[in-house]
Amino acid sequence: MNRIDSLFAQKKEKILTIYFTAGFPRLQDTRRILLALQQAGADMVEIGIPFSDPLADGPVIQQSSKQALDNGMSLRLLFEQLHDIRREVHLPLILFGYLNVVLQFGLERFFEKCTETGIDGLILPDLPLDEFRQDLEPLCKSTGIHFSFLITPETSDARIRQLDEASSGFLYVVSSSSTTGKKKDLSSLQPYFQRIEAMQLKNPFLVGFGIHDHESFLQACRHSRGAVIGSAYIRVLQQAADIEQATKDFVQQILSDNPVHAAS
Amino acid sequence: MSIEYRVGGIAPSVLRLARPGQYQVNEKGYYGEFGGAFIPEMLYRNVAELREKYLDIMNSADFQEEFGRLLRDYVGRPSPLYFARRLSEKYQTRIYLKREDLNHTGAHKINNTIGQILLAKRLGKKRIIAETGAGQHGVATATVCALMGMECVVYMGEVDMQRQAPNVARMRMLGAKVVPAMSGSRTLKDATNEAIRDWVNHPEDTHYIIGSVVGPHPYPDMVARFQSVISAEIKQQLQAETGSELPTHVVACVGGGSNAAGSFYHFLDHVSVQLIGVEAAGKGLTSGYTAATIALGRPGVIHGSKTLLMQTEDGQIIEPHSISAGLDYPGVGPIHAYLHATGRAIYLSATDQEALDAAFELTRLEGIIPALESAHALAKLKDLQLKPEHVVVVCLSGRGDKDMETYLRFLPADDNPTTTEPYS
Numbered sequence: 001m002n003r004i005d006s007l008f009a010q011k012k013e014k015i016l017t018i019y020f021t022a023g024f025p026r027l028q029d030t031r032r033i034l035l036a037l038q039q040a041g042a043d044m045v046e047i048g049i050p051f052s053d054p055l056a057d058g059p060v061i062q063q064s065s066k067q068a069l070d071n072g073m074s075l076r077l078l079f080e081q082l083h084d085i086r087r088e089v090h091l092p093l094i095l096f097g098y099l100n101v102v103l104q105f106g107l108e109r110f111f112e113k114c115t116e117t118g119i120d121g122l123i124l125p126d127l128p129l130d131e132f133r134q135d136l137e138p139l140c141k142s143t144g145i146h147f148s149f150l151i152t153p154e155t156s157d158a159r160i161r162q163l164d165e166a167s168s169g170f171l172y173v174v175s176s177s178s179t180t181g182k183k184k185d186l187s188s189l190q191p192y193f194q195r196i197e198a199m200q201l202k203n204p205f206l207v208g209f210g211i212h213d214h215e216s217f218l219q220a221c222r223h224s225r226g227a228v229i230g231s232a233y234i235r236v237l238q239q240a241a242d243i244e245q246a247t248k249d250f251v252q253q254i255l256s257d258n259p260v261h262a263a264s
Numbered sequence: 265m266s267i268e269y270r271v272g273g274i275a276p277s278v279l280r281l282a283r284p285g286q287y288q289v290n291e292k293g294y295y296g297e298f299g300g301a302f303i304p305e306m307l308y309r310n311v312a313e314l315r316e317k318y319l320d321i322m323n324s325a326d327f328q329e330e331f332g333r334l335l336r337d338y339v340g341r342p343s344p345l346y347f348a349r350r351l352s353e354k355y356q357t358r359i360y361l362k363r364e365d366l367n368h369t370g371a372h373k374i375n376n377t378i379g380q381i382l383l384a385k386r387l388g389k390k391r392i393i394a395e396t397g398a399g400q401h402g403v404a405t406a407t408v409c410a411l412m413g414m415e416c417v418v419y420m421g422e423v424d425m426q427r428q429a430p431n432v433a434r435m436r437m438l439g440a441k442v443v444p445a446m447s448g449s450r451t452l453k454d455a456t457n458e459a460i461r462d463w464v465n466h467p468e469d470t471h472y473i474i475g476s477v478v479g480p481h482p483y484p485d486m487v488a489r490f491q492s493v494i495s496a497e498i499k500q501q502l503q504a505e506t507g508s509e510l511p512t513h514v515v516a517c518v519g520g521g522s523n524a525a526g527s528f529y530h531f532l533d534h535v536s537v538q539l540i541g542v543e544a545a546g547k548g549l550t551s552g553y554t555a556a557t558i559a560l561g562r563p564g565v566i567h568g569s570k571t572l573l574m575q576t577e578d579g580q581i582i583e584p585h586s587i588s589a590g591l592d593y594p595g596v597g598p599i600h601a602y603l604h605a606t607g608r609a610i611y612l613s614a615t616d617q618e619a620l621d622a623a624f625e626l627t628r629l630e631g632i633i634p635a636l637e638s639a640h641a642l643a644k645l646k647d648l649q650l651k652p653e654h655v656v657v658v659c660l661s662g663r664g665d666k667d668m669e670t671y672l673r674f675l676p677a678d679d680n681p682t683t684t685e686p687y688s
């Protein structure tokens with residue numbers, strides 16, 4: 001069974017998904033960060049494939065991608081780093097990236113590598129629905145790897161249904177129309193999340209973009225099964241002297257009302 | 265001369281025709297395998313709205329009337345088709361210059377910005393954003409925003425803000441906010457990224473005026489239609505001049521490819537007309553400092569479009585180089601990727617030095633200082649094996665005022681007759 005499905009079957013609320021950019025802050029940190037996140041209590045991880053021109057991302061993730069590329073990160077190297085990750089990491093893993101990098105790697109080869117590695121899901125924000133149906137859906141079906149589309153407050157109900165139909169695993173609900181990393185007050189967005197909840201979609205959904213602390217995490221989870229945090233964690237990694245400790249503190253602070261101010 | 269400004273209509277002709285519409289975008293937004301709309305969901309609604317409405321709006325009588333009137337009275341169209349006598353003598357052929365440099369604001373870019381601002385108004389948009397390289401598209405956008413009383417934000421690479429300072433000043437005077445793009449090579453690619461991110465963050469009230477035949481469908485087709493006025497006029501003007509509406513060659517520089525697309529447009533189905541695009545080779549095709557996308561690129565996705573682009577094996581976009589800010593772009597419009605793939609057009613490249621030489625040559629032979637971009641087109645006249653019976657149209661896409669600093673830097677000191685000695 002796909003690990004994403006197992007997760008959603010087991011955990012009904014407050015699923016915490018954390019994004020980080022592969023190759024950041026240092027080239028060889030990938031495994032270490034994955035282990036730290038698992039240890040700290042994250043439920044799922046999105047691994048960002050760095051790209052030179054990340055259109056949907058704000059400055060924080062842009063900067064981390066640039067640094068990762070300067071460090072020498074590539075998709076080929078990422079698969080090398082992950083080749084035996086399943087011995088240690090049991091969380092569902094999602095690759096998040098821009099289409100061009102995947103196209104140049106070769107679609108078939110990409111899916112082969114994902115299967116070998118034990119990748120559970122994909123998010124490619126600039127892949128259109130028609131091209132997904134034509135080129136990726138058959139590969140997703142044959143490998144059992146899930147694909148999540150994004151929806152935004154601008155997405156019409158009819159289109160939400162289409163994107164839900166095409167998605168598997170979960171649907172990614174972008175909190176408001178913006179690039180990543182803008183801290184937001186999510187209280188005004190509750191009617192939007194409520195509307196989607198009321199649509200009774202095929203897939204469960206997670207809320208992402210702009211979630212940065214305990215308060216916004218709870219807001220995001222009120223009508224959804226959980227939330228995705230990206231830029232806020234990248235900011236932590238930027239300054240972390242000790243990745244394990246910083247990750248532990250961060251996850252605790254997101255999950256708990258009384259953040260433990262552990263001495264570092 | 266009276267010109268009918270049919271936007272993007274294909275004029276009928278009995279001359280050797282390709283299959284009509286063969287080189288037009290298909291209903292899915294593709295030119296062959298190139299094009300499409302590879303955009304994040306945040307932009308879907310705006311791009312879909314544009315796709316659903318652009319043809320109806322552009323073909324409506326009131327749009328045609330307003331567009332035609334502004335092109336005539338405000339831009340100053342038709343732009344002259346000038347027989348360049350001394351240049352023709354030099355190359356032993358007949359050379360006509362399509363004088364887009366004489367348009368209001370000094371380049372072809374305004375044809376597109378007039379069209380798009382009228383469209384944006386009809387879509388009820390209040391705020392305009394744009395990217396710019398040389399600053400010509402930024403100035404053309406700031407100009408139409410002033411004309412229509414709309415808020416205007418222009419993204420420009422920080423490097424380009426320095427090398428095209430006069431245009432930054434013009435945009436500011438016109439009331440536009442110029443925002444430096446600080447990422448990557450800090451040139452046109454990065455300015456385009458920032459403009460797209462702005463649009464992602466302001467989906468309700470903002471229209472993005474893209475400056476070339478790039479970006480997601482329907483932009484490449486829409487911009488080509490607005491620029492197609494160039495070839496519509498060339499046809500009529502040549503008919504009056506030579507008795508035939510068809511030249512043997514049409515030559516235009518290619519950054520994103522809008523002046524080239526506009527110059528080729530009404531000749532696409534006339535296969536007797538040799539279409540030649542000229543890219544910027546920078547310091548040379550093999551130097552690592554180049555912007556010759558068609559020569560060096562592989563298919564990929566950039567700025568919402570599947571096209572040829574300069575990229576690493578790993579799919580990272582390579583930062584281009586050209587002396588000319590307007591050609592300093594690692595992608596190319598999907599229509600050109602397709603015209604190249606089908607062999608309908610050929611694409612050459614000119615180095616920085618060739619472009620400079622061509623600019624100095626035109627200046628001294630014809631008294632016209634061309635934009636550095638346009639100089640790339642002129643630079644290939646020497647390579648085309650032209651004959652006296654040929655009729656060559658070169659699109660002079662813009663004027664060189666913005667490039668004076670670069671030109672003066674390269675003007676040989678001993679070639680300058682200016683003196684501080686009083687005349688005696």
Ligand SMILES: Cc1ncc(COP(=O)(O)O)c(C=O)c1O
Pocket residue numbers: 371372397398399400401475476477517518519520521522523524589590591635637638661662663
């Ligand atoms: C005068 C001039 N010509 C050409 C270009 C290149 O653009 P395109 O290839 O879209 O015509 C520019 C772009 O800034 C320009 O200013």
